Amino acid sequence: MINTSKSNLVFVVAIIGLIVTAALVLFNLASQGHAAFNGSNLGLHWTFPIVVYDYFLLTSTGLAMIASLMLIFGGAHCQPLVRRCLWLAVAGLVGGVSVLALELGYPVRAIWAIPTSFAVTSPLWWKVMFVIAYVVVLLITVNLLRKPGEWPAAARTSAILLLLAALGVTGIAGVVYGSMTMRPFWSSGDVPVAFIFESLLGGLAFAIFFSYLAHGFSQERMSAPLRDVLTGMLPKVFALAIFVHLMFVGARALIGLYSNAEGLQVWQYLAGTSLFHIELWAGLVLPLLLMLSPGLRSNAGSQTLAALLVMISLFIARYDYIIGGQLVPMFKGAWAPELLSYAPSFTEWMLLLMAIFLANAIYVWGEKKFDLSWCKQA
Amino acid sequence: MAKWGMVIDLDKCTGCQACTTACAMENNRLPGENWQDVLFYTEGTYPNVSMKWFPRPCFHCENPSCVSVCPTRATYKDPEGGFVLIDWNKCIGCKYCQVACPYGVRFFTDEKAVVQPDIRDVFPAKDDRQWDPPYKGPQDDPSRGIGIQPHGVVSKCTFCYHKVSKAPEGVADLDEDIPELKEYVPGCVRVCAPKARFFGDLDNPESYVNKLIADKRGVRLKEETGNKPQVYYLSGGAAAAVPGLRSMKDKS
Numbered sequence: 056m057i058n059t060s061k062s063n064l065v066f067v068v069a070i071i072g073l074i075v076t077a078a079l080v081l082f083n084l085a086s087q088g089h090a091a092f093n094g095s096n097l098g099l100h101w102t103f104p105i106v107v108y109d110y111f112l113l114t115s116t117g118l119a120m121i122a123s124l125m126l127i128f129g130g131a132h133c134q135p136l137v138r139r140c141l142w143l144a145v146a147g148l149v150g151g152v153s154v155l156a157l158e159l160g161y162p163v164r165a166i167w168a169i170p171t172s173f174a175v176t177s178p179l180w181w182k183v184m185f186v187i188a189y190v191v192v193l194l195i196t197v198n199l200l201r202k203p204g205e206w207p208a209a210a211r212t213s214a215i216l217l218l219l220a221a222l223g224v225t226g227i228a229g230v231v232y233g234s235m236t237m238r239p240f241w242s243s244g245d246v247p248v249a250f251i252f253e254s255l256l257g258g259l260a261f262a263i264f265f266s267y268l269a270h271g272f273s274q275e276r277m278s279a280p281l282r283d284v285l286t287g288m289l290p291k292v293f294a295l296a297i298f299v300h301l302m303f304v305g306a307r308a309l310i311g312l313y314s315n316a317e318g319l320q321v322w323q324y325l326a327g328t329s330l331f332h333i334e335l336w337a338g339l340v341l342p343l344l345l346m347l348s349p350g351l352r353s354n355a356g357s358q359t360l361a362a363l364l365v366m367i368s369l370f371i372a373r374y375d376y377i378i379g380g381q382l383v384p385m386f387k388g389a390w391a392p393e394l395l396s397y398a399p400s401f402t403e404w405m406l407l408l409m410a411i412f413l414a415n416a417i418y419v420w421g422e423k424k425f426d427l428s429w430c431k432q433a
Numbered sequence: 434m435a436k437w438g439m440v441i442d443l444d445k446c447t448g449c450q451a452c453t454t455a456c457a458m459e460n461n462r463l464p465g466e467n468w469q470d471v472l473f474y475t476e477g478t479y480p481n482v483s484m485k486w487f488p489r490p491c492f493h494c495e496n497p498s499c500v501s502v503c504p505t506r507a508t509y510k511d512p513e514g515g516f517v518l519i520d521w522n523k524c525i526g527c528k529y530c531q532v533a534c535p536y537g538v539r540f541f542t543d544e545k546a547v548v549q550p551d552i553r554d555v556f557p558a559k560d561d562r563q564w565d566p567p568y569k570g571p572q573d574d575p576s577r578g579i580g581i582q583p584h585g586v587v588s589k590c591t592f593c594y595h596k597v598s599k600a601p602e603g604v605a606d607l608d609e610d611i612p613e614l615k616e617y618v619p620g621c622v623r624v625c626a627p628k629a630r631f632f633g634d635l636d637n638p639e640s641y642v643n644k645l646i647a648d649k650r651g652v653r654l655k656e657e658t659g660n661k662p663q664v665y666y667l668s669g670g671a672a673a674a675v676p677g678l679r680s681m682k683d684k685s
């Protein structure tokens with residue numbers, strides 16, 4: 056079971072980290088404004104904060120999808136993971152939205168200006184509408200399952216709504232990019248579907264990793280039902296999810312490298328970077344091999360490693376996709392380079408750390424408050 | 434109602450950038466954040482090098498992707514003249530319009546200054562505007578993206594809305610050679626020394642801009658995007674040309 060002193064330590068570290076990183080970010084933003092970010096009018100408009108925001112948001116929806124699928128279809132043996140996934144979804148959501156708030160020009164204005172605009176042609180408007188619905192249903196579901204014990208009957212209805220809201224947020228997040236036909240690197244009809252699979256994979260990786268973290272990376276300390284899930288169905292589903300995502304990544308890269316279309320030359324650049332190869336080989340192929348091997352599949356060490364590698368791989372994928380789509384400048388003349396160069400600024404890195412500390416502080420607080428490991432012993 | 438449009442004759446454009454300068458003066462632009470820019474392109478390798486230039490305002494598209502993506506309706510198409518404008522009181526600085534504009538004509542000026550020293554530090558503003566230059570145009574209409582830009586919002590060329598919208602109703606062309614109309618002519622058109630720019634009502638069959646587009650086969654940039662610019666280019670083969678590609682390098 057949960058080691059209270061250890062979780063207290065994690066909580067204290069997260070709070071201190073949060074205070075330090077938030078102070079640095081706020082100081083830099085107050086003194087330099089958005090010049091503290093490395094965006095530029097040459098073409099890089101959405102930079103690292105948007106990468107972090109989307110990563111956290113889509114991890115959150117992935118976790119919510121997993122939790123709701125388990126609530127709807129999983130039956131009692133899935134119980135030990137549901138509450139953890141739901142609370143992780145809350146933590147990820149808060150981490151992501153806080154980063155977005157610091158990136159927007161007018162975050163407070165956005166709260167009223169978006170919902171009241173009824174800008175139905177804008178994918179971003181729909182995304183925000185779905186995020187609002189998602190927040191409401193997520194909180195209702197968390198509240199319904201707040202106390203250890205039998206699931207109330209309403210939880211199933213709530214889970215169905217949560218699944219729909221999470222699919223909506225994730226799919227429309229894909230539309231935000233996929234509909235940009237003027238940016239061939241982003242644009243494709245399958246992007247919303249790819250985003251949904253990517254989110255599901257992220258949800259699985261986070262669920263596995265944080266389950267182990269909560270039990271000191273030892274299956275012996277887990278309840279029997281949790282151990283059963285982690286050594287039974289879950290790693291197989293995890294392997295399948297990695298495989299599907301790998302197909303999307305591979306297909307996109309191959310088509311990108313083959314095509315002559317303007318904008319897709321970014322693929323040649325990406326394929327030459329070590330980040331891309333870490334994403335592909337260390338972050339997807341290796342975890343897939345680990346999960347395909349019957350001997351390693353249910354092993355605590357290999358599961359934790361695979362989950363961690365996938366989490367990192369998905370972050371690189373998000374970075375390459377969002378930044379890569381903007382690397383070819385749009386009509387900027389000969390003085391603009393063929394491909395823009397970009398690296399996150401110090402403030403942008405601090406935003407990532409701030410989101411990690413914030414999400415972890417919320418997660419550990421929930422762990423203590425709601426006993427996320429509770430389950431009815433079989 | 435008029436649908437204002439521009440014709441730029443690339444055979445006459447000399448790349449002198451008087452338009453860029455006039456726009457910056459007229460609209461109090463920060464150095465380097467050119468609502469109206471002249472882009473220079475070099476192509477080929479020595480000795481077969483050619484240099485091309487390409488004047489580029491916002492095209493005030495008929496189907497502007499910047500309008501359809503804006504989640505707050507801050508960017509909008511003015512039905513009274515076909516201008517695409519930004520309401521700075523509604524913009525939240527999400528930059529989706531910048532990402533969606535196929536022509537790269539929008540600016541989020543909170544970023545690092547393009548030209549140093551940062552003139553915003555030299556002339557700091559007391560309110561939440563970007564700067565307070567010693568000369569400011571008398572026009573100030575944040576609901577149309579005119580005047581000194583506030584922090585945190587996106588900006589772009591307004592087709593000199595503050596001038597054009599005051600033109601007498603029903604005129605077919607705004608030409609600086611017609612004394613009673615010259616005050617209403619956009620800054621970039623008015624100063625163009627070789628008279629490479631024309632401005633008029635695309636919905637008026639009598640307008641000279643329509644005649645030029647028809648007679649000299651005006652083309653619009655990147656038609657494949659479906660944005661349908663209200664700026665047409667005439668290009669008969671002299672030095673300046675509509676660039677066919679963004680990338681000047683071979684894939685290999």
Ligand code: SF4
Pocket residue numbers: 490491492493494497498499500517533534535536537538539589660
């Ligand atoms: S050129 Fe760009 S900013 Fe101007 S109207 Fe068209 S899409 Fe919008």
Ligand code: SF4
Pocket residue numbers: 502503504505506507508519523524525526527528529530531586587
């Ligand atoms: S930056 Fe402003 S004008 Fe552009 S899409 Fe966002 S809210 Fe609309």
